[in-house]
Amino acid sequence: MMKGHLHKNVIGLLTMGLLTAAAMVMTTACSGSGNGEVKAQETSGAGGTDIQAAFIVDRLGDNAANDESYRGIQEFEAKTGIKVTTVEAPELQDHEINARTFAQEGYDLIIDATSFTSEIYEALAPEFPDSHFVIVDGTVDGQDNVTSLRCRPEEAAFLTGAFNVLMNQELGGGNKAAFIGGMRNPDLERSQYGFTAGAEYVGGEATVVYVGNFTDVAKGKEIALQLYNNGMKLVQAFAGGAGMGVYQAAESVGEGVYAIGGAAGQFNLSDSIIASQVKLTGNPIYDVCMEFYEGGLEGGIRQFGLKEGAVGIKYNPLHEEEVPGDIKTRLEEIQGKIVSGEIVPPSNEDSFHAFGK
Incomplete structure (x- = not known):
């Protein structure tokens, strides 16, 4: 990550037209x-x-x-x-x-x-x-x-896809997983395909919905509420700022449902987050x-990736005791197979369709 000595005066930026006095x-x-x-x-x-x-x-x-x-x-x-x-x-x-x-x-x-x-x-x-x-x-x-x-990110997403199914079953929601993305793009799709493959690897299936942007909190909440109301116990946010809507939806539904966060954990944003797919x-x-x-x-x-500790799954200390030991053990086994190369999570449509064949 970063370095330096000596403080410098920050140079004010003028950027040819489009850049106003840049923040x-x-x-x-x-x-x-x-x-x-x-x-x-x-x-x-x-x-x-x-x-x-x-x-x-x-x-x-x-x-x-x-x-x-x-x-x-x-x-x-x-x-x-x-x-x-x-x-x-x-x-x-x-x-x-x-x-x-x-x-x-x-x-x-x-x-x-x-x-x-x-x-x-x-x-x-x-x-x-x-x-x-x-x-x-x-x-x-x-x-x-x-x-x-x-x-x-597909390596961590594979883990969280599996976790979503296993934990959803534990909470009585069946063998399903839910993914709410921000705006569809190749990098976000890497998580989508990894997540879906991870869910299927443990015998589940994934629902994937996109907000259409990374800022619409209300839309993120609306989509998440529909999923919770249809019996989903966990919903994973891959939606940037719009992910706050997922957390708000989980909070409004209340006890027995959770959200999955991102970034470095986001546990400070909501007590509804049980775990996060981290991309450090x-x-x-x-x-x-x-x-x-x-x-x-x-x-x-x-x-x-996982081997270098730059991506992974992280449990919220507030809820970690609610995650059964056998689920944690299963995820550790899957992670070991990814690190060793036995499992290569898909990162695009072609590799997803070829996965497991």
Whole structure:
């Protein structure tokens, strides 16, 4: 996750037209860890306390993936004393504008936490060889100054799909699992297919519904209430900010039903969350920032999954005693098979249809 010494004055951003005085958020906090397998190019990274670093994110305050990524930035700042210039960029074009502006201003390290930016950095990186770019869920390979972080959420989703069925049965809801997604996209579908395959692996079936965006709390609640009213005892949220609607629905139904959270757990958001599918992007972000700070960050693609501790299932301490030991044991067995390669959770439609055949 991250590093630095020496506090720097944050440079005010002017970004050619579309970027108004971009929201700059400064950070200070914690500590982190995590390692990945590397397909590496040459080493780059200035190292030391004089580096200028920037972080680009869609938005902060979603209590989901964005805030989890930002945690890694905060840990890097706390560890090193370096202040990372942080800007929220809600539109995809804003990411390119911000990244280019930072690079033109001589920033050494630029981290982008948003998916679907690979094409931007594949084109931008050769123009600015003295800047190192880090992209989350990226696919850029062969560029010495681009490090792509690829989590394997389908591995954790396979576990939570199995958990949803097993726990739903335990609660009297039958061999079913429910998944509410935000907006359909290739990265979210990786969780969808992993979740569905995990549910089927333990003899269940999954219902998948999409809100259509990551912000409509009311719609998320409406969909979840329909599922609870149809007898579902657990509903899993993969919907960003709209996931709050799932938690609100579980709270309104009351005793005997639960929600499944995401990000780093989200247990602070609702007592209805019994467990969460965690995707700890803050960990690899902290790690690569620290490597750059120490002068040894390599370009290429890094993969992070269950083996590296970047994804998994996490029980809410408030409800952990309500999860039977035999269910935990079953999940541990499944996790071991995923880590060993005996089970390879599907991540797209083709691999899903081929799974188990």
